Amino acid sequence: MSIDVSAIREEFPILAREIYGKPLVYLDSAASAQKPQAVIEAMTHAMEYSYANVHRGLHLLSNEATTAFEDARATVATFLNAASPDEIVFTSGGTDAINLVSYALGVDEIREGDEIILSLMEHHSNIVPWHLLRERKGAVLKWLDVTDDGEIDLDVYRSLFTPRTKLVAISHMSNVLGAPTPAKALTQIAHEYGAKILFDGCQAAVHGKIDVRDIGCDFYAVTGHKLYGPTGIGVLYGRMDVLKTLPPYRGGGEMIDTVTTDTVTYNDPPHRFEAGTPPIVEAIGLGAALLWLSAKGIDAVAAHETALRTHATEELRKLNFVRIYGQSAEKAPIIAFAVDGAHPHDVSAILDRQGVALRAGHHCAQPLMKRLGVTATARASLALYNTHDDVEALIKALHKTHEMLS
Amino acid sequence: MPAFEDIKNDFAFLEDWEDRYKYLIDLGRSLEPYPEELRNDAHKVRGCASQVWLATEKTGDGDDSVITLKGDSDAHIVKGLIAVLIALYSGRSPQAIADTDAEAALAPLDLSDHLTPQRSNGLASMVRAIRAIAEESVNA
Numbered sequence: 001m002s003i004d005v006s007a008i009r010e011e012f013p014i015l016a017r018e019i020y021g022k023p024l025v026y027l028d029s030a031a032s033a034q035k036p037q038a039v040i041e042a043m044t045h046a047m048e049y050s051y052a053n054v055h056r057g058l059h060l061l062s063n064e065a066t067t068a069f070e071d072a073r074a075t076v077a078t079f080l081n082a083a084s085p086d087e088i089v090f091t092s093g094g095t096d097a098i099n100l101v102s103y104a105l106g107v108d109e110i111r112e113g114d115e116i117i118l119s120l121m122e123h124h125s126n127i128v129p130w131h132l133l134r135e136r137k138g139a140v141l142k143w144l145d146v147t148d149d150g151e152i153d154l155d156v157y158r159s160l161f162t163p164r165t166k167l168v169a170i171s172h173m174s175n176v177l178g179a180p181t182p183a184k185a186l187t188q189i190a191h192e193y194g195a196k197i198l199f200d201g202c203q204a205a206v207h208g209k210i211d212v213r214d215i216g217c218d219f220y221a222v223t224g225h226k227l228y229g230p231t232g233i234g235v236l237y238g239r240m241d242v243l244k245t246l247p248p249y250r251g252g253g254e255m256i257d258t259v260t261t262d263t264v265t266y267n268d269p270p271h272r273f274e275a276g277t278p279p280i281v282e283a284i285g286l287g288a289a290l291l292w293l294s295a296k297g298i299d300a301v302a303a304h305e306t307a308l309r310t311h312a313t314e315e316l317r318k319l320n321f322v323r324i325y326g327q328s329a330e331k332a333p334i335i336a337f338a339v340d341g342a343h344p345h346d347v348s349a350i351l352d353r354q355g356v357a358l359r360a361g362h363h364c365a366q367p368l369m370k371r372l373g374v375t376a377t378a379r380a381s382l383a384l385y386n387t388h389d390d391v392e393a394l395i396k397a398l399h400k401t402h403e404m405l406s
Numbered sequence: 407m408p409a410f411e412d413i414k415n416d417f418a419f420l421e422d423w424e425d426r427y428k429y430l431i432d433l434g435r436s437l438e439p440y441p442e443e444l445r446n447d448a449h450k451v452r453g454c455a456s457q458v459w460l461a462t463e464k465t466g467d468g469d470d471s472v473i474t475l476k477g478d479s480d481a482h483i484v485k486g487l488i489a490v491l492i493a494l495y496s497g498r499s500p501q502a503i504a505d506t507d508a509e510a511a512l513a514p515l516d517l518s519d520h521l522t523p524q525r526s527n528g529l530a531s532m533v534r535a536i537r538a539i540a541e542e543s544v545n546a
Contacts, residue, residue: 020423343481345456346431350483353423375457375480404428405482 003300009385011036022355025393030175030203030334030381031359033228035289042288043230046281054280055254055271069280072287073270079290080220080237081211087243089236089270090278094202094223095125097236098169100273101198101219102129104246105167112138114166117195119144119152119181120371121174124364126200126221130169144170148372149328150177154185161193168197172204172220176363176379177326178309178334180204183215191216196242202226206383207305207332209298218242224282229289233282236273243269252276293384301384308382309333312391319395321402325377333382336363339398342405344378350404354397407436410493410511417515426516430486437489440478451528451535456481458488458528462539464500473500473540477532487529490515495536503540508533 009015012034017024052061054069077085091097116130116139133139142160146152168190173180183199190197198219205222212220224233248255248266252275257265266272312335316322325336339347344360359379362369380394420426444461451458456479463474475496477488494511495503
């Protein structure tokens, strides 16, 4: 099965926009993906026709909204191949999902001197929550180096474990280098040493099939807005035996069993971690996005994206003024690069005027920038709605950029 | 380095974005070299996504005092924006700097894209930094 990209583009109203009179070439999907009509309609329908608060009411609208919300949870469970929808905690995003784990493990499990292993290519959202635990609890952060291509040496990884290692928090795919990490092997080694493992799957979940049961991980964090869904919604997958041991993250409605003036007992997962009214419409939107993406066929999507990445890489390599960061053969269409003699912000500003939207900056990965010896890079990230014409437009615009700056 | 009025007149003749950007890039290249000893954290302007350094020197006293600005960035377009700000502000009295409405002065240059506070290139941060120095001097 292959995908019909021009039909898919029709499903994204925003792709018809012009930028400074030029057709939009959107190459910033790793920062946030555009939304298909199916998502927009699911959210609009929820608000126009079937909206009320969830779980609490006994009236028809509340029942409908609750059903739609819980159906979305089941859709996420299927998408990640979790054992049960109860292993899916809705959060406000990937960052929130990781902060939940950091907070909950910090209540009792991670103590002074306990060690957390992180890789040098983590996004700040998978670094700063652990720095908070370092500050709050005296946890020790241990850093796993990566190759220039974002690959991991499992022997080096193994050498970082000690009896004090409590957790590995690592990306399943770098948001800069685009290389997937060997999730299953990383998990097996962590578990050999009795440590838990959390994956930041915010990028990986967009570009290929995720099977948390096959990986065997304890936690897997995903955000909605990179997966063609809305902002304000994310997911923490936690294996049920692990979730059951975690204390609550925030207090409020919905997460309790009983409350008296003197005592409180907590609800079971996942509701224990969902205090207050959840992002109902956003969860429904995420469910719609995952159904939509799954219907395209995740393998077909990956094949299209690989073709785009191969094309873009070949064309960029022909430009003697461009340097690509990360050359893993398995990488997703996330391509960080530098243009000789130009700051990435110059590149982005000049490309913008030509209708090409991409990211320039440190990509919330300052330790990786330091590791690569740069302060910033440009990054073109492609998605299933991008075309080979988009790649050509990028190359043409880069020629002009180079010409203007030299 | 041309005077601010000359820059304004030049911009009036530049019709498309490409010529404006090229002009800005050339302006940045015409800046006198930034002193290496001032390329440090104390002179770094926060709130800019690229690296921006700004140094001021005050000469003279009271009503005769004058603030001289020097600046640099690792990004070409931002360096051009610094050159525009230096043309606008440098060599003027603290009171004159404090009285200058950068947004109004820069309006004819059609740089409004760059002036919104949210823009990460930090022109607004640079204007704030320069004004803060001038106001401190006025109030001293």
